Amino acid sequence: MTIADVAKAAGVSVPTVSRILNNKEYVADETRQRVHEAIRTLGYAPHTQARRLRGGATMTLALHHPIESPHDLSSVIETSYFTGTAEAASEKEYFINFLVSRLTPESLLNMYRSNQIDGIILLQVRLDDWRVNLLRENNYPFVMIGRCADLEGLSFIDLDFENAMLLAFDHLVGLGHRNIGFLTYPEAWRKVGIGPAVRSLDGYTRALNQYGLRSCYREIGLNSVEEGFEGTNDLLQENPELTAIVTVSHLTAAGSIKALALHGRSVPQDCSVMAIGFGGNFASVVTPSLTTLEWSPYEISYNATILMTETLATVQFPVQQVLVPPKLVIRESTKEVS
Amino acid sequence: MTIADVAKAAGVSVPTVSRILNNKEYVADETRQRVHEAIRTLGYAPHTQARRLRGGATMTLALHHPIESPHDLSSVIETSYFTGTAEAASEKEYFINFLVSRLTPESLLNMYRSNQIDGIILLQVRLDDWRVNLLRENNYPFVMIGRCADLEGLSFIDLDFENAMLLAFDHLVGLGHRNIGFLTYPEAWRKVGIGPAVRSLDGYTRALNQYGLRSCYREIGLNSVEEGFEGTNDLLQENPELTAIVTVSHLTAAGSIKALALHGRSVPQDCSVMAIGFGGNFASVVTPSLTTLEWSPYEISYNATILMTETLATVQFPVQQVLVPPKLVIRESTKEVS
DNA sequence: CTGAAAGCGCTTACAG
DNA sequence: CTGAAAGCGCTTACAG
Numbered sequence: 001m002t003i004a005d006v007a008k009a010a011g012v013s014v015p016t017v018s019r020i021l022n023n024k025e026y027v028a029d030e031t032r033q034r035v036h037e038a039i040r041t042l043g044y045a046p047h048t049q050a051r052r053l054r055g056g057a058t059m060t061l062a063l064h065h066p067i068e069s070p071h072d073l074s075s076v077i078e079t080s081y082f083t084g085t086a087e088a089a090s091e092k093e094y095f096i097n098f099l100v101s102r103l104t105p106e107s108l109l110n111m112y113r114s115n116q117i118d119g120i121i122l123l124q125v126r127l128d129d130w131r132v133n134l135l136r137e138n139n140y141p142f143v144m145i146g147r148c149a150d151l152e153g154l155s156f157i158d159l160d161f162e163n164a165m166l167l168a169f170d171h172l173v174g175l176g177h178r179n180i181g182f183l184t185y186p187e188a189w190r191k192v193g194i195g196p197a198v199r200s201l202d203g204y205t206r207a208l209n210q211y212g213l214r215s216c217y218r219e220i221g222l223n224s225v226e227e228g229f230e231g232t233n234d235l236l237q238e239n240p241e242l243t244a245i246v247t248v249s250h251l252t253a254a255g256s257i258k259a260l261a262l263h264g265r266s267v268p269q270d271c272s273v274m275a276i277g278f279g280g281n282f283a284s285v286v287t288p289s290l291t292t293l294e295w296s297p298y299e300i301s302y303n304a305t306i307l308m309t310e311t312l313a314t315v316q317f318p319v320q321q322v323l324v325p326p327k328l329v330i331r332e333s334t335k336e337v338s
Numbered sequence: 339m340t341i342a343d344v345a346k347a348a349g350v351s352v353p354t355v356s357r358i359l360n361n362k363e364y365v366a367d368e369t370r371q372r373v374h375e376a377i378r379t380l381g382y383a384p385h386t387q388a389r390r391l392r393g394g395a396t397m398t399l400a401l402h403h404p405i406e407s408p409h410d411l412s413s414v415i416e417t418s419y420f421t422g423t424a425e426a427a428s429e430k431e432y433f434i435n436f437l438v439s440r441l442t443p444e445s446l447l448n449m450y451r452s453n454q455i456d457g458i459i460l461l462q463v464r465l466d467d468w469r470v471n472l473l474r475e476n477n478y479p480f481v482m483i484g485r486c487a488d489l490e491g492l493s494f495i496d497l498d499f500e501n502a503m504l505l506a507f508d509h510l511v512g513l514g515h516r517n518i519g520f521l522t523y524p525e526a527w528r529k530v531g532i533g534p535a536v537r538s539l540d541g542y543t544r545a546l547n548q549y550g551l552r553s554c555y556r557e558i559g560l561n562s563v564e565e566g567f568e569g570t571n572d573l574l575q576e577n578p579e580l581t582a583i584v585t586v587s588h589l590t591a592a593g594s595i596k597a598l599a600l601h602g603r604s605v606p607q608d609c610s611v612m613a614i615g616f617g618g619n620f621a622s623v624v625t626p627s628l629t630t631l632e633w634s635p636y637e638i639s640y641n642a643t644i645l646m647t648e649t650l651a652t653v654q655f656p657v658q659q660v661l662v663p664p665k666l667v668i669r670e671s672t673k674e675v676s
Numbered sequence: 677c678t679g680a681a682a683g684c685g686c687t688t689a690c691a692g
Numbered sequence: 693c694t695g696a697a698a699g700c701g702c703t704t705a706c707a708g
Contacts, residue, residue: 001451002685013695018687026693045452049396050685053387053700060433070425071636074417075619082420083408086438095398095454097433100424113339114383115701116433225622254623261625281413284563285592287599287625298409340701351679356703364677388701391684453685 010038060095065123070100075223084301092309112140119308127193143308157304157322161196164276164293164326165203176337177244181235182217228255244272250282272334288332348376398433403461408438413561422639430647450478457646465531481646495642495660499534502631502664503541514675515582519573520555566593581675582610588620610672626670
């Protein structure tokens with residue numbers, strides 16, 4: 001079933017059918033009708049691959065998170081990153097490829113060279129990121145969720161993590177807390193230049209200065225209840241006077257709450273706990289439900305994908321650099337200091 | 339940069355390069371070397387779209403969950419369903435399309451007709467499912483994660499939910515529990531024939547018979563802490579003698595634990611709670627961490643995708659029907675009845 | 677072992 | 693307003 005079958009059935013030539021398919025002008029109404037009817041009765045749909053070959057664009061994007069094993073993705077990425085990307089791509093009539101296997105410089109270049117993709121959306125961008133360097137050098141289109149150090153000419157959408165730190169302390173200090181502990185990403189993450197790991201500590205330092213507070217933090221493994229538990233234990237041993245703890249994930253926060261319980265302290269009566277990161281179900285499944293500074297991964301990935309498609313659709317599309325502010329959602333895990 | 343450029347650089351014809359690219363026999367070693375070198379120096383990669391047009395297969399699959407809004411997907415699907423599918427597809431050199439928008443019969447047929455996909459993996463299959471009926475009628479390839487009522491000639495991988503119910507009661511009865519409540523999916527889900535909603539109640543009935551227990555269950559909304567809370571409240575009001583509660587999601591279980599706390603009962607000392615569904619982080623973020631009967635969505639979706647690719651690769655590939663048994667993982671939320 | 681020819685299904689100039 | 697011709701980049705018979 002090809003365009004030729006439609007042409008024959010309607011008694012016209014192939015180019016005429018093509019014109020009608022693509023809503024070009026200069027087609028007689030009567031012809032248009034006849035062709036549309038042929039299309040309908042035959043149940044014809046144009047061959048996507050052929051259109052793409054002819055059109056020169058693959059109409060396909062990729063989304064990439066640099067992780068060792070796809071098994072682990074579910075602990076660092078919310079489903080909404082996939083659905084937001086998929087929805088935006090679908091609206092713009094793009095396909096999307098989720099890259100979950102290890103990506104090498106060679107295979108990344110190959111995706112463009114072999115016309116598998118027109119552009120890519122990068123997650124978990126480091127300050128100095130080989131993917132960014134490579135794509136920039138080769139002048140291949142991409143968009144970041146996150147950002148590197150040298151942003152000249154690059155489009156990104158990133159979480160305003162530094163601001164989130166300030167707002168977290170705003171909230172807690174407003175409730176009268178002065179002894180606030182902080183559990184953040186692993187030191188290793190900061191050393192390799194992963195944005196939030198670096199910027200959360202920057203924001204933390206600024207918050208301490210702003211409110212004249214004493215430093216009291218710990219770098220731990222991300223996204224594990226156990227690590228949150230251990231880190232909080234350490235923190236409490238050295239600083240029994242803590243009345244609040246800020247964490248960077250709901251899992252760490254859950255661990256904190258367990259550790260506090262072990263020390264005979266319940267949340268929020270004897271200690272407040274906050275989480276910076278995702279909200280929704282992730283925050284309310286914890287008991288007590290978590291007060292958060294949160295972003296919508298759905299919206300962020302949706303917007304980044306739209307940005308990518310617009311960049312591809314327009315010659316010399318202007319660079320866009322967006323910092324998304326977090327939203328404070330007060331649930332059950334914070335209260336006034338007693 | 340096309341195959342013609344490589345041919346010219348190597349001083350051979352285009353078909354020769356093609357043969358070498360596709361590892362065909364009957365090429366002189368010397369020629370092969372020369373061409374490979376040209377490919378390397380030019381950085382050539384074959385045009386994916388062209389290969390597909392020529393090859394007749396799209397090498398693309400789709401994954402579909404019938405949900406109203408993509409926003410809600412993250413509360414019913416684990417990220418691992420995406421990563422498992424993506425990983426398997428990538429290994430088999432397939433692309434994968436995640437369909438998150440509303441799918442109509444027309445648009446589903448169109449995906450095949452317009453050569454966007456070779457096959458589809460269906461999630462959340464109903465006993466009588468329009469997608470299954472339509473694809474079967476049109477003889478388009480597909481695989482189910484889940485299963486419909488008439489399975490004649492259809493391949494699927496499904497969770498053995500009925501068995502999970504029996505195993506849950508095994509575990510609890512083994513701990514001495516006799517008064518066990520059950521919170522399951524909404525009545526509406528059962529009415530429209532969603533598999534687990536139907537089969538969990540079947541399994542429940544069998545478990546009651548097997549152990550001579552009294553019926554005590556409630557159908558509630560899925561995957562909400564609030565619904566779990568409400569449902570448990572109702573259950574406890576009518577059956578204060580309950581010593582254990584079985585739920586079908588970690589969210590519901592979290593709600594149960596909250597409701598029990600409100601009634602002055604802590605888990606697992608005063609009441610055990612189990613969840614059937616996903617494990618991993620989902621189970622351990624709850625306090626106390628949940629004893630579960632769990633499946634790996636990564637493995638299930640991975641296997642379903644491999645099954646789909648094998649079905650497509652082989653003429654008359656034998657039908658495969660797989661029921662995956664759940665794994666009992668004992669964590670903190672169950673203990674012997676006191 | 678290698679090349680000239682045809683064709684996958686479509687769209688875009690180019691004539692008329 | 694419509695059709696004959698060329699071509700997107702590749703692979704597969706068909707000759708040689």
